[in-house]
Amino acid sequence: MRFRASRKSLPNQGNNKDNGRIEAFIKKFGSLAPRRYSFAEIKKMTNKFNDKLSQGGYGNVRRGKLSKDCFVAVKVLSELKGNGEDFMNEVASISRTSHVNIVSLLDFCFERSKRALIYEFMPHGYLDKLIYSQGSNNQCRQLEWKTLYDIALGIARGLEYLHQDCNTRILHFNIKPHNILLDKNFCPKISDFGLSKLCERKESIISMACARGKIGYIAPEVFCRNFGEVSYKSDVYSYGMMVLEMVGGRKNIDVGVSQTSEMYFPSWIYEHFDQSMNLNLKGVIAEEEEEITRKLIIVSLWCIQCDPCDRPSITKVLEMLQGNLQSLIIPPRPFVSSQVRSPKTLSHDKIWTISDNEIVFSLSFIV
Structure with a gap:
């Protein structure tokens, strides 16, 4: 028997203004x-x-x-x-x-x-449980490349719906693997809208009192306006970072790698993109799989461009993902340099700075 929902307004206790706001919101x-x-x-x-x-x-x-x-x-x-x-x-x-x-x-x-x-209820749970290499033997992720590609497409379609097809545009501001759920058929579903912002369809730029999102996925303009205006392109940045993690089977910032030059994965993947044998991405064996991988990488690198104006819309992202690999242009380097120190001196925060007219990505470190 299905539980019967309570429809009566429940009493508040004390002078909790937040509770009053929520009750008014529900009543509205x-x-x-x-x-x-x-x-x-x-x-x-x-x-x-x-x-x-x-x-x-x-x-x-x-x-x-x-x-x-x-x-x-x-x-x-x-x-x-x-x-x-x-x-x-x-x-x-x-x-x-x-x-x-x-x-x-x-x-x-x-x-x-x-x-x-x-x-x-989503039987396969969160995406992050299935994309990262795990175990002492660094075993491969649990998803096939075609499945990863379909998941990337599905998430992009969900974002396009939020950005373009809703009566009120919804900006998510928290796109990351932990907020993507997978149903029994591995169909991805965007979840956790606690940090989202609603805006009118005609509005492309929004104001924010403070940064929101998770370190590693936050677009630079969200916490430093010198990089540009906050808009739907901020979700595109997060999407790009997430897809790179799907491709690499690892966190974008990985303090567990042996070489500090490999610590920031977007930088490493950009350096090795033209050297197919050196990509060494687990499970890439067939020509079709390598084509999928390269397409995901090129699109992701476009998505994480520092200047929001250089990033594609999510509609363009879908067009690129579904088009021919040969028609895709490798984007400019999305960052000038990756400055890292020993993992022992590293914290999990990051700092964006502007120096000599160059955008420099660096990990914040504690000496």
């Missing part, structure tokens, strides 16, 4: 809002939160059941983080979407400080 949606459950119902459908699927900065994701044959993923948001903006962003953004490459928000819970989001 009216009948268009997803169904609402009590926290007791959330606890019951997740079997007291026993089956943990993943853990993130804003909460844990648990597996639940709405009915006998209907599994769901329940994201229980942390009570101590955020002022409710991530919750409202998620509901506002996904409620406006309907696309095969966007995860579906089914229901939600808001009960004072208790907040949860209920999504369709």
